[in-house]
Amino acid sequence: DVKVTQSSRYLVKRTGEKVFLECVQDMDHENMFWYRQDPGLGLRLIYFSYDVKMKEKGDIPEGYSVSREKKERFSLILESASTNQTSMYLCASSLESVGQPQHFGDGTRLSIL
Amino acid sequence: GQNIDQPTEMTATEGAIVQINCTYQTSGFNGLFWYQQHAGEAPTFLSYNVLDGLEEKGRFSSFLSRSKGYSYLLLKELQMKDSASYLCAVRDLDSNYQLIWGAGTKLIIKP
Numbered sequence: 001d002v003k004v005t006q007s008s009r010y011l012v013k014r015t016g017e018k019v020f021l022e023c024v025q026d027m028d029h030e031n032m033f034w035y036r037q038d039p040g041l042g043l044r045l046i047y048f049s050y051d052v053k054m055k056e057k058g059d060i061p062e063g064y065s066v067s068r069e070k071k072e073r074f075s076l077i078l079e080s081a082s083t084n085q086t087s088m089y090l091c092a093s094s095l096e097s098v099g100q101p102q103h104f105g106d107g108t109r110l111s112i113l
Numbered sequence: 114g115q116n117i118d119q120p121t122e123m124t125a126t127e128g129a130i131v132q133i134n135c136t137y138q139t140s141g142f143n144g145l146f147w148y149q150q151h152a153g154e155a156p157t158f159l160s161y162n163v164l165d166g167l168e169e170k171g172r173f174s175s176f177l178s179r180s181k182g183y184s185y186l187l188l189k190e191l192q193m194k195d196s197a198s199y200l201c202a203v204r205d206l207d208s209n210y211q212l213i214w215g216a217g218t219k220l221i222i223k224p
Contacts, residue, residue: 004155040121040216041216042117042200042202042213042214042215042216042217043156043200043202043212043214044214045211045212048211056209058211090155090156098143098144098204098210099144099161099163101146101158101161102158102212103158104155104156104157105155106154106155107154107155
């Protein structure tokens, strides 16, 4: 079974802090994704990566950056956390082939005070 | 523009059948996924449709009509554990093949 592991289930940070969310997958997937999920809205893509050291902006990249130094690890960085970044953050990975599903981690519920 | 529509909430009875609809408008369709998400948990993959027709997987089936921009997820012999949100997502050619997600349908199963 595919395992996608996010470093924290719950995280509380203060406005202005730099926040790191880590994600690791164990199935040698090429693609990795960061989403945020808010009530009443669909999953919104922040950034994705097709390969090591490669990144592409999603629909809502403002205020975020990412790092993929190794194939199995994809990190999301909130450069200067703000209260409107309070959300559930979901990491996912998939094989590159068309039709392959994305496999999700359990999510990190991040609160910015 | 791109848009995915699903009902916000549905209620059904244990043992019954329920159909959850999803309509979409995208510039370039390249497949539709259904996911299940229990409260506080990760979404898990249920089905994938890229051609018209019905795909059956045990108690769950998914249907696609590309000409109508329409899909449904059919759940039979409902069990209490089927209480969850069901997410529809469309792979869009014009969004660099990324998934466009609906807001999800919360399904409540009553005894």
